[in-house]
Amino acid sequence: MKKKNDRKRQRSIRVGIAGVAIVTAVLLTVQGVSHLTKKSVDTSKGIEYIKSKESADAKTIEQKIKQAERKDFIVDGKDTRSLKERFSGVVVMGDSITEAFEEYDVLNSSSVVAKVGINFNEVDEQIEQARQLDPQVIFLNYGNNDIEADQDTFIKEYSSIIKKIQKSIPDAHIFVNAMFPVQDKALQKEPAFANIAEYNKAIESLCEKLQVGYLDSSDLVKDEYYEPDGIHFKAEFYPIWAEKMSEVATL
Numbered sequence: 463m464k465k466k467n468d469r470k471r472q473r474s475i476r477v478g479i480a481g482v483a484i485v486t487a488v489l490l491t492v493q494g495v496s497h498l499t500k501k502s503v504d505t506s507k508g509i510e511y512i513k514s515k516e517s518a519d520a521k522t523i524e525q526k527i528k529q530a531e532r533k534d535f536i537v538d539g540k541d542t543r544s545l546k547e548r549f550s551g552v553v554v555m556g557d558s559i560t561e562a563f564e565e566y567d568v569l570n571s572s573s574v575v576a577k578v579g580i581n582f583n584e585v586d587e588q589i590e591q592a593r594q595l596d597p598q599v600i601f602l603n604y605g606n607n608d609i610e611a612d613q614d615t616f617i618k619e620y621s622s623i624i625k626k627i628q629k630s631i632p633d634a635h636i637f638v639n640a641m642f643p644v645q646d647k648a649l650q651k652e653p654a655f656a657n658i659a660e661y662n663k664a665i666e667s668l669c670e671k672l673q674v675g676y677l678d679s680s681d682l683v684k685d686e687y688y689e690p691d692g693i694h695f696k697a698e699f700y701p702i703w704a705e706k707m708s709e710v711a712t713l
Contacts, residue, residue: 545704548713549573553592556580556603559642559694566697568704582608582619586626593630599711600627601677603639605661606693609654617664624672637675637711638665642683645692655693679706 541548549569554560554576561576563569575591577584582604592600604623608616620638627636640662644655662678669676687699695703707713 541708545701545708546570546573548708549704551598552601552711552713553595553597553599554601554603554707555585555588555592556601556639557607559606560603562695562697563700563704566700568697568700579607580604582616582623585623589623589626589630592627597631597634599637599713600631600634601637601639601707601711602627605641605665606655609641609652609657609661613657613661613664616661617668620665621668621672624668624674628672628674635675635711637677637707638669639707640665640676640678640680642695643680645685645688648692675710677707677710679703682706 546569550573552573554563554569554574556576557580558576558578560574561578564571564574564576572595575588575595577588580588585604602623604620605616608619611619624636624638627634641658643658649655666676666678682699682702683695687695689696
């Protein structure tokens with residue numbers, strides 16, 4: 463009798479275990495089906511947004527890192543890096559006055575995009591050159607070869623150049639140099655140079671409108687820095703000018 467009851471008990475246990483196994487299997491199956499049929503989350507838009515922000519902020523972040531690293535090179539209040547090192551990632555665009563940065567070996571060729579006698583309507587090629595260099599900062603130095611134009615035309619054409627650069631190199635920080643004053647001997651040959659101060663005010667207003675930097679370095683100029691033509695500058699002027707640009711852009 464006892465053996466019969468034991469067999470009954472064992473059979474009940476086996477049935478119970480089998481029942482638990484069946485229930486467990488059913489639950490797992492339901493959970494699996496639920497997982498498979500659950501609508502997947504579309505993350506593509508989020509990824510696109512992150513990538514767009516990364517692209518837009520990349521140069522700003524690089525510039526901030528560069529500014530932070532700059533502190534490591536300050537000794538007794540002076541930057542120990544060479545001008546060429548500081549202007550890495552910078553492009554100075556302009557005419558023959560600008561070209562001398564490379565001619566006098568003040569900056570590397572990769573930091574200078576300039577051409578003797580260039581006019582506003584010839585700058586598109588330089589913009590493409592600058593775009594390929596992918597700079598973080600751009601300095602512009604134009605105007606001397608277009609000074610004969612009336613002020614409205616002058617500003618309209620300069621504005622077009624700045625807007626093209628903003629479109630072509632959207633993440634670059636732009637600074638516009640004011641035209642330098644010329645000596646009397648240059649005024650005698652070209653009376654339109656007398657308008658430089660007036661045109662510079664118009665350039666400054668344009669920079670405010672387009673939200674780009676404006677830099678007037680005329681206070682740096684001394685008679686001994688001028689070449690005989692009264693327009694261009696000798697080699698010793700360029701490091702002084704570059705130092706000021708470096709300070710303004712926190713290079």
